[in-house]
Amino acid sequence: MLPKTAEYALRATVWLGRTSDRPQSADQLAKAIRVPRRYLHKVLQDLAKAGLVRSQSGPGGGYSLDRSAGDITILDVVNAVGPIERIEACPLGLKSHTSLCPLHRELDRAYASVQQAFSRITVADILNAPGDIPALVDIAAKP
Amino acid sequence: MLPKTAEYALRATVWLGRTSDRPQSADQLAKAIRVPRRYLHKVLQDLAKAGLVRSQSGPGGGYSLDRSAGDITILDVVNAVGPIERIEACPLGLKSHTSLCPLHRELDRAYASVQQAFSRITVADILNAPGDIPALVDIAAKP
Numbered sequence A, B: 001m002l003p004k005t006a007e008y009a010l011r012a013t014v015w016l017g018r019t020s021d022r023p024q025s026a027d028q029l030a031k032a033i034r035v036p037r038r039y040l041h042k043v044l045q046d047l048a049k050a051g052l053v054r055s056q057s058g059p060g061g062g063y064s065l066d067r068s069a070g071d072i073t074i075l076d077v078v079n080a081v082g083p084i085e086r087i088e089a090c091p092l093g094l095k096s097h098t099s100l101c102p103l104h105r106e107l108d109r110a111y112a113s114v115q116q117a118f119s120r121i122t123v124a125d126i127l128n129a130p131g132d133i134p135a136l137v138d139i140a141a142k143p
Helices: A002-018 A027-032 A037-049 A074-079 A102-119 A123-128 B004-018 B024-034 B035-049 B074-081 B102-119 B123-128
Strands: A053-056 A062-065 B053-056 B062-063
Touching: A002 A027, A002 A037, A002 A053, A002 A062, A002 A074, A002 A123, A002 B102, A027 A062, A037 A053, A037 B024, A053 B004, A053 B053, A053 B123, A074 A102, A074 A123, A074 B024, A102 B004, A102 B102, A102 B123, A123 B102, B004 B035, B004 B053, B004 B074, B004 B123, B024 B035, B035 B053, B035 B074, B053 B074, B074 B102
Parallel strands: none
Antiparallel strands: A053 A062, B053 B062
16 A cells, blocks of 8 residues: 555665664665665665755765664654645535535545554664564574 | 555445435546546446446436346445455465564454455445435535
8 A cells, every 4th residue: 555665665674773773774674674765865865854864975875864762753754755644625625515425434534543553663673573584584594 | 555546446436325216427427526537437347247236228227227226235346446465374475474574463353344344335225324415415516
């Protein structure tokens, strides 16, 4: 349901949370999270604009999170690249519909629940979740 | 969050549920639910293919629901034009991820909750919902 851009932005943010001790070059990042380099560039720009990611040039530079992983929610990341749109007014443009009709109320309710769920999970939650399969890490790869 | 096609398909289905006593021509339908004629054609084809809508030619013909409104859920309609995709396997293609990592587990959980919510609401529920604003009907329009 989420656009590809949101998926990529989440991968980037989670990976930068995992490698918080060493800024990542765009090439490192693209390879690690398997996102085409050009696509990633746009995503990183949006994340930087939203204040979630910063880039530092020069030796030892690269991309890193601009806030702590515990302070960035999935919703923050999704909204940085393409906000979850709520239904504020009748999509048909009916002026007599001063509030949402039952159809659009139900749709908006579903959107609200996704928004709420995503606002409760931080990047740190993802990184610290218990289990054998860490987010984005190929556990079969040689170190 | 839903694509426009799903929004249009829902409008069409709800409207046909409302006018179940008289089949609607494509023109009537397009005007009533404010969907471009050409776009609507594709949507109706998909709804027909899914067994939700039928068309009858000849005088008194037109589009109508092919099941009772109480037997069609929002999920049926959405799935007819573009299914809500669940995350079945690692989107990065990591073979070592034999189950979903915490990131994709959380995303899939949100998708599942939307799927579930939509599977619980029928077109009849939308039509019979209490309130002053009936779905899709311009209550200011002259009869």
